Amino acid sequence: MLYDVLIIGAGCTGVMTARLLSAKNVKVAVAEAGPDVAVGATAANSAIVHAGYDAKPGTLKAKLNVRGNRLMKELASTLGVECKGVGSHVVGFGDADLAMLEELLARGRANGVPDLEIIGQDRLRAMEPNISPEATHSLWAPTAAITCPYGITIAAAENAVTNGVDFYFNFRVTDASRAGNIHYITNGEDTLAARYVVNCAGVHSAEVAAILGENDFPITITPRRGEYFILDKAVGNLAHSTLFVCPSDRGKGILVSPTVDGNLIVGPNAYPIGDGDDRSTTAEGLAEITAGARRIMPTVPMNMAITSFAGVRATPNQYDFYLEASKQIPGVVHAVGVESPGFASSPATAEYLVGLLEESGLALTDKPDYIPTRRRDGNHIQWNRLTEEERAAKCRENPAYGKIVCRCETVTEGDLIDMLSAPIPAVTVDMMKKRLRAGMGRCQGGFCSPRVAALIAERTGRGLDEINKSGPGSWLVTKREEG
Amino acid sequence: MAAHKLIIIGGGPAGLSAAVAAVDAGLAPEDILVLERDSEPGGILNQCIHAGFGLHRFGEELTGPEYSGRYIAMARERGIPILCNAMVLSLTDDRRVTFVSPETGYTTVDAEAVILAMGCRERTRGALGIPGTRPSGVYTAGCAQRYINIEGYMPGRRVVILGSGDIGLIMARRMTLEGAKVLAVCEIMPYSGGLARNIVQCLDDFGIPLKLSHTVVQIHGRDRVEGVTVAAVDEANGRRPIPGTEEYFACDTLLLSVGLIPENELTRGAGITLDRMTNGASVNQFRETSAPGIYACGNVLHVHDLVDYVSEEADTAGRAAAARILGNAAPVVRSVKLTTGHGIRYTVPERIDLAEEPEDVRIFFRVTDVFKKVRLTVETAAGAILVNKAKSAAAPGEMESLTIPAAKLREVLASGTEEILVKLTETGGDKS
Amino acid sequence: MTTKELTCVVCPAGCRITVTLNDASAIESIEGYTCLRGKTYAANEVTHPVRTLTSTVPVMTAEGKKMLPVRTNAGIPRESLFEAMKIVRATAVKAPVHTGDILVADFIEPGTNLIACKDFE
Structure with a gap:
């Protein structure tokens, strides 16, 4: 199979690009080092669709964030994914911060962010009763939104597969060669051939650029790790919108925000690390986040934390995203150093990358039979998001929807069975977790994960010892000793 | 809308015992509906295959399945309806219960009395905030117990256990007998949270060290657990790890037995007053909550060490609910x-x-x-x-x-x- | 004279029992027990400790393979636990099986049986 376009990396940028191309008459593949889409920075970030005031005017970040904000909301609606326009506050503590808020306001207006305003303490407190009494002002950005970054990326990937895109998982690119205008990309075992290659490899994008043959590539990546806590849904309403502190040279600082699923998210810090795949948390980091969150919300109940995690961002040696067609290798387009607001920008970044491919000579025509939804028969909507009447009807139609497997997040057996035959079949515990939230609740899979694993094993005709949590090597159980 | 006089949420030892007691107090069995979320009644005892249950109730030492089996038999003898695979989605303080099951679909019923018998869940790694990676092989003890006793697979081969709660101790023995190596049980407190008998017959019998005033400070491994770092904690300093006492254990599994939390989501949703110490409802001696006609018993009310006491407490709630319905309280x-x-x-x-x-x-x-x-x-x-x-x-x-x-x-x-x-x-x- | 401090494992009460042995390792006195089972336990524990073994064996049912909980109907010598597990692992049964059914007779010791702890029809 010769692909027209091979995308390396199935994070939000790569998947959004694949999805756009799937509407065109080209054959597209995505090679992903991990076991699923959205396993890197897309899986572990603040889950904010930033409004776009933060980026310096005139940069790609500014342009793509503001457009991405609008496109992300449209995409969520098209794919049946939840996205809530809760807005955001950059919270100022005293007059010293006011200058920064005014600068952000000016940047935002220059970037074309609608409806920005600086509000005073009374209004801020009326909107956010749990905010620190020391907070004096905020930059209110009503267009900021929250969604599930991996949820919408999975939905976009399903939409892409429905329209003919092939995904190759556990495919870590180790070498590349070129013959004529064909690129051969290999993981050491299998080789994929394509006329165009898009490097969306996130924290590994500079390494991939080198593998593709770039000499003196201008961008280097310093992986920067950020740690987070997720708090129980019982306290998810303590913040009504995303609460930032004033940004510094280390990023946007520690925020407190509701999540689209009703939890409270707290984090991140930001520390450079050597290994881009090191997503471990540290005692010091988690303590720092606790302290940071208390600055915004002194009463934040950290004892209600249900989990903590870390994400790794691809911080480049320049301010802006590096989105360029290769100057050395024809047919290669790079998306390197896509850090925050990389997720919020991703639908617009995808448009930009498709534009670069066209400029590089890729001819694109519309596919007449393009399907705009996740599946041929529409969007999959989970049982717990249906109305009472719809739930009742679904149970009558198929009793499997009447059996709850994950009690914390109300996931039914019917939902799980459905995901086994999705465009990207969910065959690991984590795939089910990311698609349906089974195991994401307060018991963290204590109840449902053995049941989910057993269902996958039964339905795929495998032993439980052959089911993984996520990638190869993440086995759950072994066989009992015999005799 | 269907009406049931008494809805019992949970078909484990508490729910079954309450149902039996309600019938024995004069309530007609057909006026009762027990809602069980699993595919069979018996609750968590189905996976507690170890012995030690029933000495008070039955005067003999039974395994968990035998103990629950006796209550299942008593409920069946009395003709008490038990609906399995039924999950209650919501409860109101005026006793409207919404549940779903493959058999009945999406259903709402109004009851004259409700007994909460949902049991408890285990505290997780997330609640403890143990730093490190997030590989497979970190299990709550009960989750591992299900893998081994219900599914028939081994959750790991080289094991460290954090927390000396009873389930953790029981699992130390169970996994050792199945050929796994249990390297240590770490307990952050200066004393064990489990029963003394379990220290003796689950740890001492097999020479498994119990490291008091120790905790796991880091989890290692990308795909599967590769090891954990254990450190002593400073009793005088908020049980913080003491630098320099770190010890690395190469293992593929970390089991957590760090506490049980009454499963009170429905209770909270109904606006029932909870006790800050037990995390269960605040009740009178009949186990009636702040919502009239709603009772609670068993581990949803407070975490018990003996199922015998769960049954006793459930009897109390069952009789009281029956008395309310029969009007003879x-x-x-x-x-x-x-x-x-x-x-x-x-x-x-x-x-x-x-x-x-x-x-x-x-x-x-x-x-x-x-x-x-x-x-x-x-x-x-x-x-x-x-x-x-x-x-x-x-x-x-x-x-x-x-x-x-x-x-x-x-x-x-x-x-x-x-x-x-x-x-x-x-x-x-x-x-x- | 030596004394041994024991924690009784007969029931969850976990009584602390003191057994005094004379120089010939015979029991001189037992103190601290609160029931006769405890006294017997303490006497056994210092001479030949026994334990109830519980485990599971596969059972074939109409719905496929399930795990049947099993136990010994009496204590077996503590040092035989691993040997006993070998027999358990070699045991598999077919439904129907009922609580109390003897799966392996004369298990480890004559008169001791491995019995089923659950019903599978």
């Missing part, structure tokens, strides 16, 4: 509040509703620390002793109880006392 004359004094963490009940002719009331409680030689006392605010007993040892891991005799409660009723105090007095010997 004795009217309450006055309520007396129970308060905790020195050395007492909580009591259940928290309130005694006195009728004209009070009956004996058994008070369950846990102590705050490990003590040697104590006297446990229930007395009135004025210092009149209602009941007391001496014990050679008391520990938070073991539930205590004292029964206030009816005669003493008559005196309480007559005296006008509004508060009863439960306290512990140290009577010599060192606090350990």
Whole structure:
């Protein structure tokens, strides 16, 4: 199979690009080092669709964030994914911060962010009763939104597969060669051939650029790790919108925000690390986040934390995203150093990358039979998001929807069975977790994960010892000793 | 909309026992519906295959499945309907129950009485915030227990256990007998949270070290657990890890037995008052919550160490619910509040509703620390002793109880006392 | 004279029992037990400790393979636990099986049986 376009990396940028191309008459593949889409920075970030005031005017970040904000909301609606326009506050503590808020306001207006305003303490407190009494002002950005970054990326990937895109998982690119205008990309075992290659490899994008043959590539990546806590849904309403502190040279600082699923998210810090795949948390980091969150919300109940995690961002040696067609290798387009607001920008970044491919000579025509939804028969909507009447009807139609497997997040057996035959079949515990939230609740899979694993094993005709949590090597159980 | 007189949420030992007691108190079995979320009744006992259940109830030592089997048989003999695979989605304080099951679909019923018997869940790694990677192989002890005892697979081969709760101790033995190597059990407290018998027969028998005042400070491994770092904690400094005491254990599995939390999402949703110490509903001696006609029993109310006491508590709730429905409950004359004094963490009940002719009331409680030689006392605010007993040892891991005799409660009723105090007095010997 | 401090494992009460042995390792006295089972346990524990073994064996049912909980109907010598597990692992049964059914007779010791702890029809 010769692909027209091979995308390396199935994070939000790569998947959004694949999805756009799937509407065109080209054959597209995505090679992903991990076991699923959205396993890197897309899986572990603040889950904010930033409004776009933060980026310096005139940069790609500014342009793509503001457009991405609008496109992300449209995409969520098209794919049946939840996205809530809760807005955001950059919270100022005293007059010293006011200058920064005014600068952000000016940047935002220059970037074309609608409806920005600086509000005073009374209004801020009326909107956010749990905010620190020391907070004096905020930059209110009503267009900021929250969604599930991996949820919408999975939905976009399903939409892409429905329209003919092939995904190759556990495919870590180790070498590349070129013959004529064909690129051969290999993981050491299998080789994929394509006329165009898009490097969306996130924290590994500079390494991939080198593998593709770039000499003196201008961008280097310093992986920067950020740690987070997720708090129980019982306290998810303590913040009504995303609460930032004033940004510094280390990023946007520690925020407190509701999540689209009703939890409270707290984090991140930001520390450079050597290994881009090191997503471990540290005692010091988690303590720092606790302290940071208390600055915004002194009463934040950290004892209600249900989990903590870390994400790794691809911080480049320049301010802006590096989105360029290769100057050395024809047919290669790079998306390197896509850090925050990389997720919020991703639908617009995808448009930009498709534009670069066209400029590089890729001819694109519309596919007449393009399907705009996740599946041929529409969007999959989970049982717990249906109305009472719809739930009742679904149970009558198929009793499997009447059996709850994950009690914390109300996931039914019917939902799980459905995901086994999705465009990207969910065959690991984590795939089910990311698609349906089974195991994401307060018991963290204590109840449902053995049941989910057993269902996958039964339905795929495998032993439980052959089911993984996520990638190869993440086995759950072994066989009992015999005799 | 269907009407059921008594809905029991949970078909484990508490729910089944309550149902049996309600029928034995005169309620028609067809007026009862037990809702069980699993595919069979019995609750968590189905996976607790170890022995030690039923010495009080049945005078013999049974395994979990045998104990629940007896209650399943009693419920069946009485013709009590049990609906399996049924999950309750919501409950209101006026006893409207919405549930879903493959058999009945999406259903709402109004009940005259509801008994909450949902049990508890395990505390997780996330709640502890153990730093490190997030590989597979980090299991709550109960989750691992399900893999081994219900699914028939081994959750790992080289194991470290954090927390010396009973399930963790039981799993240490179970996995050792199945050929796994249990390297250590770490307990952050200076004493075990499990029963002494389990330390002996689950750890000592197999030479498994119990590391008191130690905790896991880091989890290692990308795909599967590759090891954990254990450190001693400083008792005097908020049990923070002591730098320099770190020890690395190469293992593929970390089991957590770090506490149980009553499963009170429905209770909270109904606006029922919860007790801050137990995380269960605040109840009177009939186990009636702040919502009239809604009762709670078993581990959803407070975490028990013995299922025998769960059954006893469930009997109380079942009889009271039946009395409410049958209209033969004795009217309450006055309520007396129970308060905790020195050395007492909580009591259940928290309130005694006195009728004209009070009956004996058994008070369950846990102590705050490990003590040697104590006297446990229930007395009135004025210092009149209602009941007391001496014990050679008391520990938070073991539930205590004292029964206030009816005669003493008559005196309480007559005296006008509004508060009863439960306290512990140290009577010599060192606090350990 | 030696004394041994034991924690009784007969029931969850976990009584602390003191056994005094004379120089010939015979029991001189037993103190601290609160029931006769405890006294017997303590006497056994210092001479030949026994344990109830519980485990699971596969059972074939109409719905496929399930795990049947099993136990010994009496204590077996503590040092035989691993040997006993070998027999358990070699045991598999077919439904129907009922609580109390003897799966392996004379298990480890004559008169001791491995019995089923659950019903599978």
